[in-house]
Amino acid sequence: MIDGADKARLIAYSLEQGFDEARVSSADFGKKPGEYLDAFLQAGYHGDMDWLVAKQKWRRHPQSLWPEAKSALVLGLNYAPASDPRALADHPDRGIISVYAQGKDYHDLIKKRLKRIARWIVQEFGADVKVFVDTAPVMEKPLAASAGLGWQGKHTNLLSRNFGSWLFLGCILTTLEIAPDDPTTGDCGSCTACLDVCPTQAFVGPYKLDASKCISYLTIETRAHIPRDIRSAMGNRIYGCDDCLSVCPWNKFAKRSREMAFMPRAELTAPRLSDLAGLDDTAFREIFSGSPVKRLGRNRFIRNVLIALGNQKDRSQVTHVTPLLEDPSPIIRVAAVWALHQLGSVSDFNKLYDACMIRESDPDVIEEWQIAKKERLDEQTG
Structure with missing residues (x-):
């Protein structure tokens, strides 16, 4: 000792x-x-x-x-x-x-x-x-x-x-x-x-x-x-x-x-959440270089941003959510569907539902669309 x-x-x-x-x-x-x-x-x-x-x-x-x-x-x-x-x-x-x-x-x-x-x-x-x-x-x-x-x-x-x-x-x-x-x-x-x-x-x-x-x-x-x-x-x-x-x-x-x-x-x-939602992988890596956030990866980070956008309850943010409904990552698409459900009007939602569901193949994303659709109908029927 x-x-x-x-x-x-x-x-x-x-x-x-x-x-x-x-x-x-x-x-x-x-x-x-x-x-x-x-x-x-x-x-x-x-x-x-x-x-x-x-x-x-x-x-x-x-x-x-x-x-x-x-x-x-x-x-x-x-x-x-x-x-x-x-x-x-x-x-x-x-x-x-x-x-x-x-x-x-x-x-x-x-x-x-x-x-x-x-x-x-x-x-x-x-x-x-x-x-x-x-x-x-x-x-x-x-x-x-x-x-x-x-x-x-x-x-x-x-x-x-x-x-x-x-x-x-x-x-x-x-x-x-x-x-x-x-x-x-x-x-x-x-x-x-x-x-x-x-x-x-x-x-x-x-x-x-x-x-x-x-x-x-x-x-x-x-x-x-x-x-x-x-x-x-x-x-x-x-x-x-x-x-x-x-x-x-x-x-x-x-x-x-x-x-x-x-x-x-x-x-x-x-x-600003609206700025973050548009980041591609290259931009994500550049902004978060040297930060622990970089280890998260772009897809999970954008997932988080979309949840926060949905919680913002500002319909003007739909324009930042819509492109991500067709992102290559299912984890992003699920969060984008949820955010759209929180933000979009009935007509916005129904139009995008029809367009996206025709092309969607991921079971989790399909389920998210279906749950959101049901909740929309329940809201309309009171």
């Missing part, structure tokens, strides 16, 4: 690399996180994120992934915004992109810094190391809580006394034995603001999230069609959702991120 002076050097070096928090946990964080993961998956709350099931054994515990690991250096990087992201909900013609995706991709930034620290550990102490951002089967939030960066709030995200709900996490597992820091004593008390604000009521209860109903999952993770009973609740959120994070009272202690890479790009802070 390294002594206190060496641990202090490690923490100091980590902070010098640009992190806002650096603390240590034992690689053994106990059985509870793994038990929670098992229950989460058994309940089906993961939706179609099958990769969670595929790597469940590794994810349950850091030492299941790497038995030789003794300690975890857990790093936090503040990404707090300058203003409340929920304000854009009052501007339905604009798309809401999650705060974390309005600047450069945090994965690349954090991984580079983690690798620098990892190399330093190897050079200074000769220990083995592995670095992780949130793309690997390691549960960073329980490790961060064990290290004392904060605690998992009722919204299931890490909650910090210093940074509220706005911390990116990364960790370095190592064979080096380092005295662990004490966990933070903190809780959410009787507050349920994060649970109450969720547009899709994705929280089963405090500390329990049904991810399959979460807008972040629906707009980013799932490759399927967004369920009809959830579409209206999504509003104008087109990539992620910050509502449960931004409403947290602990954010009053957070200060705007000082990381220049996270400064929001103007074109991503409040883009």
Whole structure:
């Protein structure tokens, strides 16, 4: 085990690399996180994120992934915004992109810094190391809580006394034995603001999230069609959702991120939905170059934009929806049919129904047309 002076050097070096928090946990964080993961998956709350099931054994515990690991250096990087992201909900013609995706991709930034620290550990102490951002089967939030960066709030995200709900996490597992820091004593008390604000009521209860109903999952993770009973609740959120994070009272202690890479790009802070609907693949890649949004791909992104356009309830937007009724992607055509149903007049709808159904072959798109047609008839007959 390294002594206190060496641990202090490690923490100091980590902070010098640009992190806002650096603390240590034992690689053994106990059985509870793994038990929670098992229950989460058994309940089906993961939706179609099958990769969670595929790597469940590794994810349950850091030492299941790497038995030789003794300690975890857990790093936090503040990404707090300058203003409340929920304000854009009052501007339905604009798309809401999650705060974390309005600047450069945090994965690349954090991984580079983690690798620098990892190399330093190897050079200074000769220990083995592995670095992780949130793309690997390691549960960073329980490790961060064990290290004392904060605690998992009722919204299931890490909650910090210093940074509220706005911390990116990364960790370095190592064979080096380092005295662990004490966990933070903190809780959410009787507050349920994060649970109450969720547009899709994705929280089963405090500390329990049904991810399959979460807008972040629906707009980013799932490759399927967004369920009809959830579409209206999504509003104008087109990539992620910050509502449960931004409403947290602990954010009053957070200060705007000082990381220049996270400064929001103007074109991503409040883009017009009508402009986004017309993006082809080349334009999509150009606009979102360097952003996490690019990994989503054009088709799923336009799916999200069409749901938001439908929720705008502005008939003038039909002109932006109509061309997408014949897009090559079925996932776009389904969303376009739904948006048309929300926006178009009876005559607009019937004309396009007849023209598109003659050529349509995808069963999901046909079903969407048929459901919309039936609902139109039901509305007319009262």
